[in-house]
Amino acid sequence: MTLGTIIHASPNQISCDLGGEAAILNLHTGVYYSLDPVGAVVWKLIERPRTVAGIRDAMLDRFEVEPERCELDLFQLFERLAAEGLIETRDGHS
DSSP states (O other): OOTTOEEEEOTTEEEEEETTEEEEEETTTOOEEEEOHHHHHHHHHTTSOEEHHHHHHHHHHHSOOOHHHHHHHHHHHHHHHHHTTSEEEEOTTO
């Protein structure tokens, strides 16, 4: 995964806002997941396909965080979401 990778929510999930947090159901496994308010902002951003760089920039505009820390946190979050089948990724150059 790179800053040019395009991320979007998988069609095999449904989600909703729960008081600023996100609740996500994997439709294949029946497992529910939750994201804290910051994760919920990221989740909202990936409702439409976006690059990691675009998501990072949106988060930097919204939150006071070091760019390197933001990137690291996003990569970790996306790796976990991908492992659970909640997001899809593709190379941004294709």
